Amino acid sequence: KNQVEQSPQSLIILEGKNCTLQCNYTVSPFSNLRWYKQDTGRGPVSLTIMTFSENTKSNGRYTATLDADTKQSSLHITASQLSDSASYICVVSRSNDYKLSFGAGTTVTVRA
C-alpha cells in the first residue's frame, strides 16, 4: 500500500476558480512534505516544502497546509489559470534516510 495517498485522482475546474488537493500519508519518521507540479512529459518542479513545525506555506497562488498530527496536507490553488493544468504530486521525506515517498498525483485540468 502506498504510504502517500492523494485525492482526487483528477479534477476539472474553470479558469479563475479555486481548488484544493488532498494528501494523506503514513510515512514515518517524518522529515518534510513537498508539493511538486509536473507538466506532461516534464520533470517535477517544487512548489512548497514544509517541515514538521510549519502549518502553512504559500508560493504565489499556491498555498499548502500541513497537519502533522493527522498526517494530512492540502494544496490550494487560487484563481486558477490555464497554465495550472498539470499533475500535482505530494512527496514525503523520511528523517532517518531522507528517502522520498511519492503520491500518485492529482491531475488538474483548467478550462477556459
Next chain:
Amino acid sequence: GAVVSQHPSRVICKSGTSVKIECRSLDFQATTMFWYRQFPKQSLMLMATSNEGSKATYEQGVEKDKFLINHASLTLSTLTVTSAHPEDSSFYICSATPTWNTEAFFGQGTRLTVV
C-alpha cells in the same frame, strides 16, 4: 534555484540496443542522484540511488545489469538501459540533491520508446 539537466529528452531505439541517459547538476554539486521510472498516470518509482564514487544502490526488483548507473563526478550521473526491450519504454527521471541540503531537484525527464 538549482538546475538539473537531463539529456536526451526523447529517444527512440531499436529493440536490443542500449541507450544512455545523462543527468547533470548544472550549478551545484550532488553527492547523491536518484533515478526514477514513471508509467502513465502513476507516481514516480525509485529505481536506484547513485552515489558519487561508489556503486549504485538498486531498489528491489530492478535489474542492475540491465540498468547500469555510473556516477563518476559530483555533477554527472548516467543511466544506461542495456539490451532494451519494448517493455522498457517509459519516462525516466533523475533527481539530484545538493551536498548542502536535502532538497531534491528533478531533471526534465527522458521519454524512452523501444521499437
